[in-house]
Amino acid sequence: MMAVYLASMTLNMKARFKLFNFLQYFAVGVIGPYLVVFLSQKAFSGAQIGLILGVLPVGGLVFQPLWGLLSDILSKRRLLMLVALLGLIVASLGLGFSASFSGVFLWAIVFSVMRAPISSIITAMILDYLEEINDIDSYSLIRLWGSVGFGVATLVIGSLFLDRILVYFPWIAAGVFLSLAVLSQFLPEKGHGFTYTGVKELGGLIKNPGFAFYLAGSMFIGASFGIYNNYLTLFLQSMEASSWLIGVIMSIQAFVEIPVMMAVPFLLRKYSSRRIILLGALILPLRWLLYFLIYQPGWILPIQLVHGLPVIAFFVVSVAFVDRLVDTKFRATGQALYSTVLMGIGSGLGVMIAGRVIDSYGIRQIWLVNIVLGLLGLLILTILFSQMNLRQGEETPDRPV
Numbered sequence: 001m002m003a004v005y006l007a008s009m010t011l012n013m014k015a016r017f018k019l020f021n022f023l024q025y026f027a028v029g030v031i032g033p034y035l036v037v038f039l040s041q042k043a044f045s046g047a048q049i050g051l052i053l054g055v056l057p058v059g060g061l062v063f064q065p066l067w068g069l070l071s072d073i074l075s076k077r078r079l080l081m082l083v084a085l086l087g088l089i090v091a092s093l094g095l096g097f098s099a100s101f102s103g104v105f106l107w108a109i110v111f112s113v114m115r116a117p118i119s120s121i122i123t124a125m126i127l128d129y130l131e132e133i134n135d136i137d138s139y140s141l142i143r144l145w146g147s148v149g150f151g152v153a154t155l156v157i158g159s160l161f162l163d164r165i166l167v168y169f170p171w172i173a174a175g176v177f178l179s180l181a182v183l184s185q186f187l188p189e190k191g192h193g194f195t196y197t198g199v200k201e202l203g204g205l206i207k208n209p210g211f212a213f214y215l216a217g218s219m220f221i222g223a224s225f226g227i228y229n230n231y232l233t234l235f236l237q238s239m240e241a242s243s244w245l246i247g248v249i250m251s252i253q254a255f256v257e258i259p260v261m262m263a264v265p266f267l268l269r270k271y272s273s274r275r276i277i278l279l280g281a282l283i284l285p286l287r288w289l290l291y292f293l294i295y296q297p298g299w300i301l302p303i304q305l306v307h308g309l310p311v312i313a314f315f316v317v318s319v320a321f322v323d324r325l326v327d328t329k330f331r332a333t334g335q336a337l338y339s340t341v342l343m344g345i346g347s348g349l350g351v352m353i354a355g356r357v358i359d360s361y362g363i364r365q366i367w368l369v370n371i372v373l374g375l376l377g378l379l380i381l382t383i384l385f386s387q388m389n390l391r392q393g394e395e396t397p398d399r400p401v
Helices: 002-010 013-041 046-058 063-074 077-097 101-115 118-132 136-184 199-204 211-238 243-255 257-262 264-270 273-293 297-306 308-325 328-361 363-387
Strands: none
Touching: 013 046, 013 118, 013 136, 013 211, 013 243, 046 101, 046 211, 046 328, 077 101, 077 118, 077 136, 118 136, 118 308, 118 328, 136 243, 136 257, 136 264, 136 308, 211 243, 211 273, 211 308, 211 328, 211 363, 243 257, 243 297, 257 264, 257 308, 264 273, 264 308, 273 297, 273 308, 273 363, 297 308, 308 328, 328 363
């Protein structure tokens, strides 16, 4: 904790954002792959686990856009971030010490509400800062530190703490959120808000009429990501993979993101963001098919090497794509809407369906569900991009992320 405080005082602003991304995705690396193991060790059924995992993204559906809108209107992003992170500390400990399903379920709702603003607010803060220093193309170079954090977390937890996850999970999560709370108070925010004139002003939030269609496609993509993020660990355990192999498989996906993220500015100079997004969407159902066909866990390792492109397509390139479609004063709100659909509605839908499928048909069948979800997302995005008539100002090459 003292190290985070000292780093916050001494690091330059870009380095602080990189550290925040590292810690933020370190928390994701603890919760995403291993919460399902934590819940399984509490002896909950597949349906119960599906409900708990499903409420995490679904519970933020209302609150994520609301948090984002408040952030834009009040321009109190540091304060809102602090409130959310302190709530996450309490919710993490509540998840750890609740023995009953109802108790864990209620704390999962609190966790969901408090987690809702983190991603959209920090994204808006980074974009604000990079725009101010005229360096918007370096977003991916900041975001890649999230991949490093995720990779370190999944490797460490999977290799060292998986067998005693019931003991360590709540304390590790709470400790990371406390570090983020300290660091958040040393990040910049805009000095003033704007006058909000009512619901009608939100009508100007979406400049491109295809935005809603884009969100629809993202919902199915997010559903397949949600199943992958939450159930891959259990799938590996079902094939009797060792703890160290699980840690390596879960971490390598993050480390392969790093060189791809470093290449994003170059890729966007050669290819449009729409082409990168479509390629990322195409890879997903092919990847889920390979998971379904594999019966030896070691063969999943080489498949993880293609993880980078779908991630940069929907978590980096799409950030800039969405940012162009919304008024800058609603920047956090626009990112919150996208995040809500991708990893809120989509992810929640996916994990709840998967929980039912596991109880009825076994865990391997979740990859068949993922194939269908991925193909639906790909189809919608293909139709959208093929029919878009971009206005003159949007026909210029996509600006780098």
